[in-house]
Amino acid sequence: MIRIYDTALGNLVELDLRDDNRMAMYVCGPTVYDTPHIGHGRFGLIFDVLRRYLQFMGIEVTYVSNVTDIDDKIIEKANQVSSSTAEIAAKYEQEWWDVMDALGILRPTHTPHATQYVTQMVEVIAHLVEKGLAYNTVEGVYMEVEKIPGYGLLAHQPLDTLKSGARLMVCSSHKRSPLDFVLWKPAKPGEPTWDSPWGKGRPGWHTECVTMALDLLGEDFDLHGGGADLAFPHHENERAQAQGLGRRFARRWMHNGWVVVEGEKMSKSLGNFVSLKDLVEQTDPRSYRLLVLRSHYRSPLEVTKRTILDAQDALQRLDALKRRFENPDILPDSLPDPLNRELAQATKQFHDKMEDDLDTPAALAVIFDLVRKANTLADQGQLAYGALVAGEVFSLCQALGLFAAVTDNNLVDDEITKLVNSRDQARLAGNYALADSLRKQLLAKGWVAEDTPVGTKLRHA
RNA sequence: GGCGGCGUGGCCGAGUGGCUCAGGCAAAGGUCUGCAAAACCUUCUACAACGGUUCAAUUCCGUUCGCCGCCUCCA
Structure with missing residues (x-):
């Protein structure tokens, strides 16, 4: 317990x-x-x-x-x-x-x-x-x-x-x-x-x-x-x-413990971030959760614009993992033994840390180690195994209320789809100058185009 | 005045008497890529200061300096 x-x-x-x-x-x-x-x-x-x-x-x-x-x-x-x-x-x-x-x-x-x-x-x-x-x-x-x-x-x-x-x-x-x-x-x-x-x-x-x-x-x-x-x-x-x-x-x-907002300097640089309403409106609300979890609950927590943005960047790692393993084709029942043991050990460590006075920083470290593990497996061609590890990451994140987000491609309008298609054509034709310019246009509209083996993927910038 | 906490590398932040001293972000180099992105690999800066205990301290003890909280409404 x-x-x-x-x-x-x-x-x-x-x-x-x-x-x-x-x-x-x-x-x-x-x-x-x-x-x-x-x-x-x-x-x-x-x-x-x-x-x-x-x-x-x-x-x-x-x-x-x-x-x-x-x-x-x-x-x-x-x-x-x-x-x-x-x-x-x-x-x-x-x-x-x-x-x-x-x-x-x-x-x-x-x-x-x-x-x-x-x-x-x-x-x-x-x-x-x-x-x-x-x-x-x-x-x-x-x-x-x-x-x-x-x-x-x-x-x-x-x-x-x-x-x-x-x-x-x-x-x-x-x-x-x-x-x-x-x-x-x-x-x-x-x-x-x-x-x-x-x-x-x-x-x-x-x-x-x-x-x-x-x-x-x-x-x-x-x-x-x-x-x-x-x-x-x-x-x-x-x-x-x-x-x-x-x-x-x-x-x-x-x-x-207390949240420390450094007097003058902070209020100037952070200004409106002191209010929660502004915070959740101006940033990904998950980033504050991550920031809070990254320090121990009894320690003072210094909140600055920088640390919030830092957390927001860290979140990208989780989201990227989610994108990568969005639709695993086949999930194996289990991992082969060395891997299986590693995963079990990591999971146990996560729980040990959580049960040790809610040591969320250490628990998060375990999660991020697993993120790397999943990516490494996928890089090595063992996508299914990677997906299994990634699945554990998402599961543990649930215990923290931290959820990876997926880009909702359904929200892409015709104009964007057109740009993407044109770019794909240009790339096929070897017209990379045009392709790059189209990428820039997409970026200007807030979309990042990623070329993957299974086609072009979009995500919000 | 009383009680309590803190000071870790560019930033945030764990942790530990010695063995490869978390993790994230940032930076540099590399792999991959038409280019990117993502990912992976490598590298770089640490434990406020001074004493003491110890074979060995960033980790234990003491002192100093600095910062902060509570004792009054406050998450």
């Missing part, structure tokens, strides 16, 4: 599932108040790959990812543009799914919304108050963090240290401790509100995830994930509430 780095334990652990062959995971989703950026894309891709890989291995995955559709920032935005919070949330949620779809990220099994869970959240908060773990003030209901043993697990810091850190920052308020966090916020004029035993108001952010996770996945679910910054305080606070309720929470915690 796969091993992952558990943030709570601080080392690698087997992901032993609560139920055999079933994975229950919760990944914190977006607060829908603005356009999604490349950082969202990274975490979406990473957890998508984890999910796909497990599914590829025959595990049934329940993937829950919430949508925070009521929050200070949404209210702020709504006020700014004189819109309602519901409209803002709907607009950015749509954008969210649009880009996630474009990136090839599978839709979660469930996407609970905060506003649909208010009643249940109120129950959770009431329960915590009842147990004496939360207290009501004029500023809202707060969770009393010091009553939770082991608070600071995910931060890897003892309570006192956290407290001294927190004191450096803000303060004020009716909190008993600077670390106490708000469970219920009293209404301000003009804000959307819900009824509660503590008056009209709305739930604090940290409560929705606990409530939804426990509701949809049940106690002791397998994995809770999100961006590195979420570990503390967000996830810590979810834990605290679950613990306060006396309910078992996530077995494992997994956090992905």
Whole structure:
């Protein structure tokens, strides 16, 4: 079984599932108040790959990812543009799914919304108050963090240290401790509100995830994930509430590293690429997936125009392989022995790497080695064997959600077909000057003509 | 102030106490090709600095320098 780095334990652990062959995971989703950026894309891709890989291995995955559709920032935005919070949330949620779809990220099994869970959240908060773990003030209901043993697990810091850190920052308020966090916020004029035993108001952010996770996945679910910054305080606070309720929470915690976009230089050269929408519109969306997979999920990932284009070029290798082995005439059942063993070994290595804390860079290296192998076999005239190896490449790519694309020749219009035919004629007649000029014309129209033993092939430039 | 991470060749990025030190992109040369493209082969630059441990360190330990994250809403 796969091993992952558990943030709570601080080392690698087997992901032993609560139920055999079933994975229950919760990944914190977006607060829908603005356009999604490349950082969202990274975490979406990473957890998508984890999910796909497990599914590829025959595990049934329940993937829950919430949508925070009521929050200070949404209210702020709504006020700014004189819109309602519901409209803002709907607009950015749509954008969210649009880009996630474009990136090839599978839709979660469930996407609970905060506003649909208010009643249940109120129950959770009431329960915590009842147990004496939360207290009501004029500023809202707060969770009393010091009553939770082991608070600071995910931060890897003892309570006192956290407290001294927190004191450096803000303060004020009716909190008993600077670390106490708000469970219920009293209404301000003009804000959307819900009824509660503590008056009209709305739930604090940290409560929705606990409530939804426990509701949809049940106690002791397998994995809770999100961006590195979420570990503390967000996830810590979810834990605290679950613990306060006396309910078992996530077995494992997994956090992905940050996307680094170099300040000034980056924004100038990259500009619009910071927004995911621009990224997927201006580049092959697969290239960002490849770029993300080429670094380890816990490392910081620097995204630049250059690295994206670099990934896009690397993708060409896969696409070229796909073109080459598009329609294998005959596929042998298996490879002769030395080759067979090599292939089996490569496949095993791929899985070993994936299961070693999702070492996608190493897994990709295995894939690219197989690409070479397939091409070499074909170059040596063993096309069928090459096709078999290429088939394994495509299969493994599936586990990563990375698909090779084939040029769709059906989209070629008459004009292009004419040019190609004329060029073929010219070549047959030995009129290479004309042939080359026709090639240039094709290129100008965005097509690359490749001469192969089986005729001229076209692909997009 | 506290906690944590990082510094690898032109670029991105794995990894390892020693043996041929991933992979991708780029560059150079070659094979193939009418020319290209694709593919394959070959080559080129490495492990921030300084100490220490060791028969042997890029890999372990320490120090220094540089960069970054978290402790506050954040993927």
